[in-house]
Amino acid sequence: xxxxxxxxxxxxxxxxxxxxxxxxxxxxxxxxxxxxxxxxxxxxxxxxxxxxxxxxxxxxxxxxxxxxxxxxxxxxxxxxxxxxxxxxxxxxxxxxxxxxxxxxxxxxxxxxxxxxxxxxxxxxxxxxxxxxxxxxxxx
Amino acid sequence: xxxxxxxxxxxxxxxxxxxxxxxxxxxxxxxxxxxxxxxxxxxxxxxxxxxxxxxxxxxxxxxxxxxxxxxxxxxxxxxxxxxxxxxxxxxxxxxxxxxxxxxxxxxxxxxxxxxxxxxxxxxxxxxxxxxxxxxxxxxxxxxxxxxxxxxxxxxxxxxxxxxxxxxxxxxxxxxxxxxxxxxxxxxxxxxxxxxxxxxxxxxxxxxxxxxxxxxxxxxxxxxxxxxxxxxxxxxxxxxxxxxxxxxxxxxxxxxxxxxxxxxxxxxxxxxxxxxxxxxxxxxxxxxxxxxxxxxxxxxxxxxx
Numbered sequence: 001x002x003x004x005x006x007x008x009x010x011x012x013x014x015x016x017x018x019x020x021x022x023x024x025x026x027x028x029x030x031x032x033x034x035x036x037x038x039x040x041x042x043x044x045x046x047x048x049x050x051x052x053x054x055x056x057x058x059x060x061x062x063x064x065x066x067x068x069x070x071x072x073x074x075x076x077x078x079x080x081x082x083x084x085x086x087x088x089x090x091x092x093x094x095x096x097x098x099x100x101x102x103x104x105x106x107x108x109x110x111x112x113x114x115x116x117x118x119x120x121x122x123x124x125x126x127x128x129x130x131x132x133x134x135x136x137x138x139x
Numbered sequence: 140x141x142x143x144x145x146x147x148x149x150x151x152x153x154x155x156x157x158x159x160x161x162x163x164x165x166x167x168x169x170x171x172x173x174x175x176x177x178x179x180x181x182x183x184x185x186x187x188x189x190x191x192x193x194x195x196x197x198x199x200x201x202x203x204x205x206x207x208x209x210x211x212x213x214x215x216x217x218x219x220x221x222x223x224x225x226x227x228x229x230x231x232x233x234x235x236x237x238x239x240x241x242x243x244x245x246x247x248x249x250x251x252x253x254x255x256x257x258x259x260x261x262x263x264x265x266x267x268x269x270x271x272x273x274x275x276x277x278x279x280x281x282x283x284x285x286x287x288x289x290x291x292x293x294x295x296x297x298x299x300x301x302x303x304x305x306x307x308x309x310x311x312x313x314x315x316x317x318x319x320x321x322x323x324x325x326x327x328x329x330x331x332x333x334x335x336x337x338x339x340x341x342x343x344x345x346x347x348x349x350x351x352x353x354x355x356x357x358x359x360x361x362x363x364x365x366x367x368x369x370x371x372x373x374x375x376x377x378x379x380x381x382x383x384x385x386x387x388x389x390x391x392x393x394x395x396x397x398x399x400x401x402x403x404x405x406x407x408x409x410x411x412x413x414x415x416x417x418x419x420x421x422x423x424x425x426x427x428x429x430x431x432x433x434x435x436x437x438x439x440x441x442x443x
Contacts, residue, residue, distance in 0.1 A: 105243060105264045105266075130245065131245070134245075136330065
């Protein structure tokens with residue numbers, strides 16, 4: 001299967017097989033007007049199978065937030081058809097409006113306009129907690 | 140400008156400073172009678188309270204200041220659906236410092252983010268209650284002389300008991316402290332409360348049996364099973380009488396045990412224990428006023 005190379009944009013590689021749509025939804029890629037390719041179950045020498053997303057545009061989002069979904073993801077930035085940067089997303093210190101606090105006693109349960117902010121409290125265990133009620137995030 | 144939302148907002152040195160100031164207030168109250176003259180404290184209590192609200196108000200009056208506020212959600216614009224942020228922006232126009240109680244966890248964090256005057260969390264749901272903890276620390280200081288090397292038993296509702304959560308957080312920073320966590324299985328402390336214990340390698344045990352651990356305790360901190368924290372009345376009825384401290388059980392305890400309770404109690408401490416010199420929960424109530432005076436002085440940076 002051939003997917004055209006992109007000129008300027010982002011290739012999100014080494015997504016765990018089956019997680020591609022989750023990343024797609026997470027980044028809200030359905031709203032883009034540029035070419036977006038999702039490749040599922042691509043062969044990978046390292047992972048056996050993997051998903052890949054190619055976006056033919058430079059997204060104005062914090063891709064490090066992907067570290068919350070899967071820190072093994074590789075992000076490749078492409079400029080003039082050349083890869084100019086390759087990195088793994090780091091676990092962000094805070095994530096805002098990506099997950100919602102499910103604690104019915106949390107202030108966010110009654111005040112709808114409040115952003116749902118989670119802070120990284122344990123980097124080893126990838127643990128995030130609500131900045132308001134300190135409940136643990138459920139991915 | 141400082142806010143006190145949880146005990147984590149205070150260093151051990153600052154806690155010691157507040158306790159020292161409280162001891163000075165107890166010794167020479169006349170020195171502080173004009174310290175907050177022309178200052179106003181707003182008490183915003185969106186959940187019922189007797190001791191906390193009255194002790195904040197008494198504290199401000201004894202410092203020569205004035206008090207305004209709401210004592211229930213239904214008498215404020217919160218009942219009309221006003222957000223915490225808007226309420227706080229409004230109150231900041233009228234007051235120099237705010238003490239706030241709210242049934243929702245994290246509400247004081249929201250308040251502090253929008254406040255132009257210091258905000259003190261006077262209890263947010265089952266989450267934090269730092270001024271109760273300061274009260275408890277002052278009481279322990281007065282009753283036991285210090286904090287180091289104490290075995291602290293916490294008994295009752297350790298899941299929703301915010302006073303317990305804050306006290307664990309504060310006490311685990313002192314060397315040699317050991318915790319005995321006594322609760323029914325359903326009301327064990329939440330995992331986040333145990334984080335500082337694990338990080339600081341503070342020894343603790345969890346048990347359901349009060350009587351067997353009573354002889355080893357220096358402090359027994361009893362709590363009420365709180366009806367208002369349950370969504371299901373059946374669960375409350377099943378658990379409410381899990382632990383009742385009686386004179387018979389106390390025969391196994393140390394002679395210098397300090398029995399504490401944040402109050403109100405229902406039946407978890409028999410009234411027959413009240414005359415026992417080890418019962419210090421009413422002295423604890425009085426200490427609450429002194430430590431709140433110290434906190435108000437510190438946050439308003441009042442000059443003595």
